[in-house]
Amino acid sequence: MKVCKFGGTSVASAEQVKKVAAIVQSDEQRRFVVVSAPGKRDSADIKVTDLLIDLANAVIAGEEIEDKIQAVVKRYEENAQGLGLDREISDIIEADLRTRCEQAIKVSPEYVLDSLKASGEDNNAKMIAMYFNSIGIEARYVSPEEGLVVNEPPARTMALSEAYNNLSSLKDSNEIIVFPGFFGYTAQGVLRTFDRGGSDITGAILAAAVGADIYENFTDVDCVFSANPKVVNNPAEITEITYREMRELSYAGFSVFHDEALMPVFKLKIPVNIKNTNNPASPGTRIVSESTINRRPVTGISADAGFSILYVSKYLMNREIGFGRKLLQILEEENISYEHTPSGLDDISVIIRSHQVDPEKEQRIVKRVYDELHADDVHFRHGFSMIVVVGEGMNNNTGLAARAATAISRTGANIEMINQGSSEVSLSFGVKQQFEDAILKALYEEFFQPVNV
Numbered sequence: 001m002k003v004c005k006f007g008g009t010s011v012a013s014a015e016q017v018k019k020v021a022a023i024v025q026s027d028e029q030r031r032f033v034v035v036s037a038p039g040k041r042d043s044a045d046i047k048v049t050d051l052l053i054d055l056a057n058a059v060i061a062g063e064e065i066e067d068k069i070q071a072v073v074k075r076y077e078e079n080a081q082g083l084g085l086d087r088e089i090s091d092i093i094e095a096d097l098r099t100r101c102e103q104a105i106k107v108s109p110e111y112v113l114d115s116l117k118a119s120g121e122d123n124n125a126k127m128i129a130m131y132f133n134s135i136g137i138e139a140r141y142v143s144p145e146e147g148l149v150v151n152e153p154p155a156r157t158m159a160l161s162e163a164y165n166n167l168s169s170l171k172d173s174n175e176i177i178v179f180p181g182f183f184g185y186t187a188q189g190v191l192r193t194f195d196r197g198g199s200d201i202t203g204a205i206l207a208a209a210v211g212a213d214i215y216e217n218f219t220d221v222d223c224v225f226s227a228n229p230k231v232v233n234n235p236a237e238i239t240e241i242t243y244r245e246m247r248e249l250s251y252a253g254f255s256v257f258h259d260e261a262l263m264p265v266f267k268l269k270i271p272v273n274i275k276n277t278n279n280p281a282s283p284g285t286r287i288v289s290e291s292t293i294n295r296r297p298v299t300g301i302s303a304d305a306g307f308s309i310l311y312v313s314k315y316l317m318n319r320e321i322g323f324g325r326k327l328l329q330i331l332e333e334e335n336i337s338y339e340h341t342p343s344g345l346d347d348i349s350v351i352i353r354s355h356q357v358d359p360e361k362e363q364r365i366v367k368r369v370y371d372e373l374h375a376d377d378v379h380f381r382h383g384f385s386m387i388v389v390v391g392e393g394m395n396n397n398t399g400l401a402a403r404a405a406t407a408i409s410r411t412g413a414n415i416e417m418i419n420q421g422s423s424e425v426s427l428s429f430g431v432k433q434q435f436e437d438a439i440l441k442a443l444y445e446e447f448f449q450p451v452n453v
């Protein structure tokens, strides 16, 4: 039994949805289809999710929304027409959007965003189920309301354990289940969306709930590449990668698969297969618990921008019991999660995602650290990227850190932070954002195209 998730690019147009249907029809094990909202048809296009966010912001600001509603409806209308569906479906979608705009604003601005964002996948799943039935694939749309229970705000949106129990009965369905990605409902029945790219998470939850043999994640590339193909020319293909490696790489920039989507399948050791909707015959990349093939020490190199550093120094910090805890507690009270905490004897840096702070919050944190921890120097620095070198083979390979640092130095960039996780499956470097691409290329050359090999 296979659960298949089709990303935004795979359902962006009628032509793409027809490919999805052919993929489902070609293998009777493909019983579950999780879909995203229509994505980009070409590089200049706008994802439906982004059109919906734009619409939601206009609703919240009390601005004119007519053009924005029409922009969304047009995307579905074109797809419905190309799939030979009755025009009525786009009228239903338009009515649904108007209802969401009117009702959600009575609840809260956050709910307007959640409700409209979720409509992208919800309406698409309904339309795709309708199309499947029109061509003889017996299919049924299932709403996440039927069991995908997530936690209450302000906690991060995560599926609760009962979600798996609730959804497990779907495995007995005789029809193909078409399930919208990207959102669930709290126990109180309130809709909540996942992070961007979160339809991957829905697919993983469903795969775990029904005990799938494999979770197929269909996208627009043949496989996961060892570096972002938009930056590195023709990067090496990864045929097999472990959950741990993929987790590290998706954390920082491998946008092809959401890092949170590994958790549900990892626990049950359900393999993930990343495949291309435009080339389904290609074997793709398998994400597995244990690697079965011998590979080079480095499997992939990723890079992600948008990090800030909170720098704190205090003479004799190393002797002060509880200093680190108190510092992290201040961040916890400000609702900030941290990524790394490299430290010296008298100083510590806390690396965070920049979107979590604004100037006001920043000032408050700096003041609190001075007042409560009596630090000598406290300041934020912004505009950093994290570069992560990942490979299961790294822990018994000497000199890798030196090679990476030398390659980075060739770009003229200063390394602001180095962190090697205790599992030794990854090595992270904090660098100024403007060097990100050059460093990625330099590291790729170092580990994948060594001159003397």
Ligand SMILES: Nc1ncnc2c1ncn2[C@@H]1O[C@H](COP(=O)(O)OP(=O)(O)O)[C@@H](O)[C@H]1O
Pocket (backbone or CB within 6 Å): 006, 007, 008, 009, 010, 036, 039, 197, 218, 219, 220, 221, 223, 224, 225, 226, 227, 228, 229, 230, 253, 254, 255, 256, 257
């Ligand atoms: N290392 C990588 N390997 C493959 N694709 C990558 C990598 N890093 C970034 N990407 C990008 O991820 C994209 C696929 O993810 P996404 O845009 O979320 O697709 P989907 O619409 O299928 O969800 C690819 O088109 C590619 O540009």
Ligand SMILES: N[C@@H](CC(=O)OP(=O)(O)O)C(=O)O
Pocket (backbone or CB within 6 Å): 006, 007, 008, 009, 036, 037, 039, 047, 049, 050, 120, 181, 182, 195, 196, 197, 198, 199, 200
């Ligand atoms: N549509 C949502 C969720 C998602 O997973 O999309 P995609 O499969 O296109 O990455 C987004 O754009 O974030």
